[in-house]
Amino acid sequence: MTPLLQDKVAVVTGGAQGIGEAIARTFIDHGARVVIGDRDGAAAAATAAALGEGRAIGVACDVTDGEQVSSLIARAVEAFGALDVMVNNAGITRDATMRKMSEEQFDQVIDVHLRGSWLGTKHAAEAMRDGGRPGAIINMSSISGKVGFFGQTNYSAAKAGVVGLSKAAAKELARHGIRVNAIQPGLIATDMTRAMPEDIWETKLAEIPMGRAGSVDEIASVALFLASNLSSYMTGTVQEVTGGRLM
Ligand code: NAD
Numbered sequence: 001m002t003p004l005l006q007d008k009v010a011v012v013t014g015g016a017q018g019i020g021e022a023i024a025r026t027f028i029d030h031g032a033r034v035v036i037g038d039r040d041g042a043a044a045a046a047t048a049a050a051l052g053e054g055r056a057i058g059v060a061c062d063v064t065d066g067e068q069v070s071s072l073i074a075r076a077v078e079a080f081g082a083l084d085v086m087v088n089n090a091g092i093t094r095d096a097t098m099r100k101m102s103e104e105q106f107d108q109v110i111d112v113h114l115r116g117s118w119l120g121t122k123h124a125a126e127a128m129r130d131g132g133r134p135g136a137i138i139n140m141s142s143i144s145g146k147v148g149f150f151g152q153t154n155y156s157a158a159k160a161g162v163v164g165l166s167k168a169a170a171k172e173l174a175r176h177g178i179r180v181n182a183i184q185p186g187l188i189a190t191d192m193t194r195a196m197p198e199d200i201w202e203t204k205l206a207e208i209p210m211g212r213a214g215s216v217d218e219i220a221s222v223a224l225f226l227a228s229n230l231s232s233y234m235t236g237t238v239q240e241v242t243g244g245r246l247m
Helices: 018-029 041-051 066-080 103-131 153-176 198-206 216-227
Strands: 009-013 033-038 056-060 085-088 135-140 178-185 238-241
Touching: 009 018, 009 066, 009 103, 018 033, 018 041, 018 085, 018 216, 033 041, 033 066, 041 056, 056 066, 066 103, 085 103, 085 216, 103 135, 103 153, 103 178, 135 153, 135 216, 153 178, 178 216, 216 238
Parallel strands: 009 033, 009 085, 033 056, 085 135, 135 178, 178 238
Antiparallel strands: none
Protein backbone atom coordinates (compact mmCIF):
# COMPACT_ATOMS: atom_id res chain seq x y z
CA MET A 1 0.00 0.00 0.00
CA THR A 2 1.30 3.49 -0.84
CA PRO A 3 2.08 5.51 2.31
CA LEU A 4 -0.69 8.02 3.04
CA LEU A 5 1.53 11.09 2.56
CA GLN A 6 3.92 9.74 -0.08
CA ASP A 7 5.90 12.67 -1.61
CA LYS A 8 3.84 15.26 0.26
CA VAL A 9 5.46 18.31 1.82
CA ALA A 10 4.22 19.56 5.18
CA VAL A 11 4.95 22.47 7.49
CA VAL A 12 4.25 22.02 11.20
CA THR A 13 4.46 25.04 13.50
CA GLY A 14 5.40 24.51 17.14
CA GLY A 15 6.86 21.21 15.94
CA ALA A 16 9.95 21.15 18.14
CA GLN A 17 8.16 19.21 20.88
CA GLY A 18 4.86 17.84 22.14
CA ILE A 19 1.92 17.38 19.77
CA GLY A 20 3.69 19.16 16.88
CA GLU A 21 6.72 16.87 17.14
CA ALA A 22 4.44 13.81 17.10
CA ILE A 23 2.63 15.14 14.02
CA ALA A 24 5.93 15.76 12.21
CA ARG A 25 7.17 12.25 13.11
CA THR A 26 3.90 10.60 12.03
CA PHE A 27 3.85 12.48 8.73
CA ILE A 28 7.44 11.40 8.02
CA ASP A 29 6.59 7.79 8.91
CA HIS A 30 3.88 8.02 6.24
CA GLY A 31 6.15 9.30 3.49
CA ALA A 32 6.12 13.09 3.88
CA ARG A 33 8.95 15.58 4.12
CA VAL A 34 8.42 18.11 6.87
CA VAL A 35 9.58 21.60 7.74
CA ILE A 36 9.29 22.29 11.45
CA GLY A 37 8.83 25.92 12.38
CA ASP A 38 9.27 26.84 16.02
CA ARG A 39 10.05 29.96 18.02
CA ASP A 40 12.90 27.91 19.49
CA GLY A 41 15.04 27.49 16.37
CA ALA A 42 17.69 25.33 18.06
CA ALA A 43 15.04 22.91 19.34
CA ALA A 44 13.39 22.82 15.90
CA ALA A 45 16.75 21.96 14.30
CA ALA A 46 17.46 19.25 16.91
CA THR A 47 14.02 17.68 16.43
CA ALA A 48 14.40 17.77 12.64
CA ALA A 49 17.83 16.11 12.90
CA ALA A 50 16.39 13.37 15.09
CA LEU A 51 13.55 12.80 12.60
CA GLY A 52 15.89 12.03 9.74
CA GLU A 53 18.40 13.62 7.43
CA GLY A 54 16.78 14.82 4.20
CA ARG A 55 13.25 14.30 5.46
CA ALA A 56 12.96 17.12 7.99
CA ILE A 57 14.25 20.68 8.33
CA GLY A 58 14.01 22.87 11.42
CA VAL A 59 13.49 26.60 11.02
CA ALA A 60 13.25 29.38 13.63
CA CYS A 61 9.86 31.01 13.22
CA ASP A 62 7.67 33.10 15.47
CA VAL A 63 4.15 32.52 14.14
CA THR A 64 2.99 35.96 15.27
CA ASP A 65 5.26 37.58 12.66
CA GLY A 66 3.89 37.55 9.09
CA GLU A 67 7.30 37.84 7.45
CA GLN A 68 8.66 34.90 9.43
CA VAL A 69 5.63 32.76 8.55
CA SER A 70 5.97 33.69 4.88
CA SER A 71 9.71 32.76 4.98
CA LEU A 72 8.91 29.45 6.70
CA ILE A 73 6.58 28.48 3.88
CA ALA A 74 9.00 29.71 1.24
CA ARG A 75 11.66 27.50 2.83
CA ALA A 76 9.45 24.41 2.42
CA VAL A 77 8.79 25.19 -1.25
CA GLU A 78 12.49 25.94 -1.84
CA ALA A 79 13.75 22.80 -0.09
CA PHE A 80 11.10 20.28 -1.14
CA GLY A 81 9.42 21.86 -4.20
CA ALA A 82 5.86 22.48 -2.96
CA LEU A 83 3.54 22.76 0.01
CA ASP A 84 0.75 20.21 0.44
CA VAL A 85 -0.05 20.27 4.17
CA MET A 86 0.07 23.05 6.74
CA VAL A 87 -0.41 22.40 10.45
CA ASN A 88 -0.90 25.51 12.60
CA ASN A 89 -0.10 24.00 15.97
CA ALA A 90 2.18 26.44 17.87
CA GLY A 91 0.73 27.37 21.21
CA ILE A 92 1.20 28.87 24.66
CA THR A 93 -0.92 29.32 27.76
CA ARG A 94 -1.03 32.31 30.11
CA ASP A 95 -3.76 31.13 32.49
CA ALA A 96 -5.27 33.46 35.11
CA THR A 97 -8.74 34.51 36.15
CA MET A 98 -9.95 37.52 34.22
CA ARG A 99 -9.53 39.63 37.32
CA LYS A 100 -5.82 38.87 37.46
CA MET A 101 -5.09 38.49 33.74
CA SER A 102 -3.09 41.35 32.26
CA GLU A 103 -3.81 42.80 28.84
CA GLU A 104 -0.40 41.52 27.81
CA GLN A 105 -1.32 37.93 28.79
CA PHE A 106 -4.53 38.26 26.79
CA ASP A 107 -2.74 39.65 23.73
CA GLN A 108 0.08 37.08 23.82
CA VAL A 109 -2.31 34.14 23.71
CA ILE A 110 -4.54 35.68 21.02
CA ASP A 111 -1.45 36.52 18.97
CA VAL A 112 0.13 33.06 19.01
CA HIS A 113 -3.03 31.00 18.47
CA LEU A 114 -5.34 33.21 16.45
CA ARG A 115 -3.08 35.60 14.58
CA GLY A 116 -0.53 32.77 14.17
CA SER A 117 -3.11 30.38 12.69
CA TRP A 118 -4.50 33.13 10.45
CA LEU A 119 -1.02 33.97 9.14
CA GLY A 120 -0.22 30.28 8.62
CA THR A 121 -3.51 29.67 6.81
CA LYS A 122 -3.14 32.77 4.64
CA HIS A 123 0.47 32.15 3.56
CA ALA A 124 0.03 28.39 3.16
CA ALA A 125 -3.06 28.88 0.99
CA GLU A 126 -1.10 31.25 -1.23
CA ALA A 127 1.71 28.71 -1.72
CA MET A 128 -0.81 25.89 -2.33
CA ARG A 129 -2.69 27.97 -4.92
CA ASP A 130 0.59 28.89 -6.65
CA GLY A 131 1.66 25.25 -6.64
CA GLY A 132 -1.62 24.18 -8.25
CA ARG A 133 -1.86 21.05 -6.08
CA PRO A 134 -4.64 20.18 -3.67
CA GLY A 135 -3.83 21.12 -0.11
CA ALA A 136 -4.84 20.42 3.47
CA ILE A 137 -4.63 22.92 6.31
CA ILE A 138 -5.07 21.74 9.90
CA ASN A 139 -5.58 24.21 12.72
CA MET A 140 -5.07 23.16 16.32
CA SER A 141 -7.99 24.35 18.41
CA SER A 142 -8.84 22.89 21.84
CA ILE A 143 -11.83 21.61 23.73
CA SER A 144 -11.28 24.80 25.77
CA GLY A 145 -12.58 26.66 22.70
CA LYS A 146 -15.78 24.61 22.72
CA VAL A 147 -16.80 24.88 26.36
CA GLY A 148 -14.69 27.72 27.83
CA PHE A 149 -12.40 26.89 30.77
CA PHE A 150 -12.12 28.77 34.06
CA GLY A 151 -8.89 30.78 34.04
CA GLN A 152 -8.61 30.67 30.26
CA THR A 153 -10.62 33.61 28.91
CA ASN A 154 -7.67 34.36 26.60
CA TYR A 155 -7.05 30.75 25.48
CA SER A 156 -10.74 29.78 25.11
CA ALA A 157 -11.38 32.91 23.04
CA ALA A 158 -8.38 32.18 20.83
CA LYS A 159 -9.28 28.50 20.37
CA ALA A 160 -12.94 29.31 19.56
CA GLY A 161 -11.58 31.90 17.12
CA VAL A 162 -9.51 29.20 15.44
CA VAL A 163 -12.76 27.32 14.69
CA GLY A 164 -14.35 30.40 13.07
CA LEU A 165 -11.17 31.06 11.11
CA SER A 166 -11.04 27.46 9.88
CA LYS A 167 -14.66 27.44 8.72
CA ALA A 168 -14.42 30.81 6.94
CA ALA A 169 -11.12 29.82 5.29
CA ALA A 170 -12.63 26.45 4.27
CA LYS A 171 -15.36 28.33 2.39
CA GLU A 172 -12.88 30.62 0.64
CA LEU A 173 -10.42 27.89 -0.29
CA ALA A 174 -12.63 24.95 -1.32
CA ARG A 175 -12.72 26.15 -4.93
CA HIS A 176 -8.92 25.92 -5.02
CA GLY A 177 -8.93 22.31 -3.82
CA ILE A 178 -7.67 23.30 -0.37
CA ARG A 179 -9.39 21.76 2.67
CA VAL A 180 -9.26 23.37 6.11
CA ASN A 181 -10.13 21.42 9.27
CA ALA A 182 -9.58 21.89 12.99
CA ILE A 183 -8.73 19.51 15.82
CA GLN A 184 -9.90 20.02 19.39
CA PRO A 185 -7.69 17.92 21.66
CA GLY A 186 -8.80 17.26 25.21
CA LEU A 187 -6.30 16.46 27.94
CA ILE A 188 -3.02 15.39 26.31
CA ALA A 189 0.14 14.69 28.29
CA THR A 190 2.73 17.28 27.16
CA ASP A 191 4.87 20.00 28.78
CA MET A 192 1.87 22.34 28.46
CA THR A 193 -0.34 20.16 30.67
CA ARG A 194 2.40 18.73 32.93
CA ALA A 195 2.72 22.26 34.35
CA MET A 196 -0.79 21.83 35.83
CA PRO A 197 -1.26 21.31 39.62
CA GLU A 198 -2.07 17.67 40.42
CA ASP A 199 -5.55 18.33 41.87
CA ILE A 200 -6.59 20.12 38.67
CA TRP A 201 -5.19 17.24 36.58
CA GLU A 202 -7.29 14.78 38.65
CA THR A 203 -10.45 16.91 38.26
CA LYS A 204 -9.98 16.92 34.51
CA LEU A 205 -9.32 13.16 34.41
CA ALA A 206 -12.61 12.57 36.25
CA GLU A 207 -14.47 14.25 33.35
CA ILE A 208 -13.13 11.80 30.76
CA PRO A 209 -15.38 8.80 30.00
CA MET A 210 -12.37 6.85 28.71
CA GLY A 211 -10.69 7.49 32.08
CA ARG A 212 -7.27 8.58 30.88
CA ALA A 213 -5.37 11.42 29.23
CA GLY A 214 -4.59 11.11 25.52
CA SER A 215 -1.14 10.70 24.02
CA VAL A 216 0.44 13.00 21.46
CA ASP A 217 0.29 10.11 18.96
CA GLU A 218 -3.49 10.00 19.32
CA ILE A 219 -3.65 13.60 18.08
CA ALA A 220 -1.04 12.97 15.38
CA SER A 221 -3.07 10.10 13.88
CA VAL A 222 -6.10 12.39 13.49
CA ALA A 223 -3.86 15.04 11.90
CA LEU A 224 -2.61 12.33 9.51
CA PHE A 225 -6.20 11.46 8.59
CA LEU A 226 -7.06 15.14 7.94
CA ALA A 227 -3.84 15.66 5.95
CA SER A 228 -4.37 12.63 3.73
CA ASN A 229 -6.85 11.65 1.06
CA LEU A 230 -8.72 9.53 3.60
CA SER A 231 -10.54 12.78 4.47
CA SER A 232 -10.87 14.03 0.87
CA TYR A 233 -14.53 15.07 1.27
CA MET A 234 -14.08 16.82 4.62
CA THR A 235 -13.60 20.55 5.02
CA GLY A 236 -14.59 23.06 7.68
CA THR A 237 -14.95 20.29 10.27
CA VAL A 238 -13.89 20.26 13.91
CA GLN A 239 -12.63 16.94 15.24
CA GLU A 240 -12.88 16.45 19.01
CA VAL A 241 -10.15 14.10 20.24
CA THR A 242 -10.93 13.94 23.92
CA GLY A 243 -11.71 10.38 25.05
CA GLY A 244 -15.34 11.55 25.15
CA ARG A 245 -14.72 14.47 27.51
CA LEU A 246 -17.31 17.29 27.31
CA MET A 247 -18.90 15.75 24.21
P1 NAD B 1 4.01 22.37 23.98
O1 NAD B 1 4.17 23.50 24.92
O2 NAD B 1 4.58 21.03 24.34
O3 NAD B 1 4.58 22.77 22.54
C1 NAD B 1 4.26 24.01 21.95
C2 NAD B 1 5.34 24.37 20.93
O4 NAD B 1 4.97 25.63 20.33
C3 NAD B 1 6.73 24.59 21.57
O5 NAD B 1 7.71 23.90 20.81
C4 NAD B 1 6.92 26.10 21.50
O6 NAD B 1 8.28 26.51 21.38
C5 NAD B 1 6.12 26.45 20.27
N1 NAD B 1 5.72 27.86 20.22
C6 NAD B 1 5.17 28.60 21.23
N2 NAD B 1 4.98 29.87 20.82
C7 NAD B 1 5.39 29.93 19.52
C8 NAD B 1 5.45 30.96 18.55
N3 NAD B 1 5.07 32.21 18.81
N4 NAD B 1 5.94 30.65 17.30
C9 NAD B 1 6.35 29.39 17.02
N5 NAD B 1 6.35 28.39 17.91
C10 NAD B 1 5.87 28.65 19.14
O7 NAD B 1 2.43 22.28 23.72
P2 NAD B 1 1.51 21.08 23.17
O8 NAD B 1 0.77 20.55 24.32
O9 NAD B 1 2.26 20.19 22.26
O10 NAD B 1 0.45 21.96 22.33
C11 NAD B 1 0.43 22.00 20.91
C12 NAD B 1 -0.90 22.62 20.46
O11 NAD B 1 -1.99 21.82 20.91
C13 NAD B 1 -1.15 24.02 21.04
O12 NAD B 1 -1.80 24.83 20.06
C14 NAD B 1 -2.07 23.76 22.19
O13 NAD B 1 -2.84 24.89 22.53
C15 NAD B 1 -2.91 22.63 21.64
N6 NAD B 1 -3.58 21.82 22.67
C16 NAD B 1 -2.88 21.11 23.58
C17 NAD B 1 -3.56 20.35 24.53
C18 NAD B 1 -2.85 19.53 25.57
O14 NAD B 1 -3.55 18.94 26.42
N7 NAD B 1 -1.54 19.42 25.57
C19 NAD B 1 -4.95 20.35 24.54
C20 NAD B 1 -5.63 21.09 23.60
C21 NAD B 1 -4.93 21.82 22.65
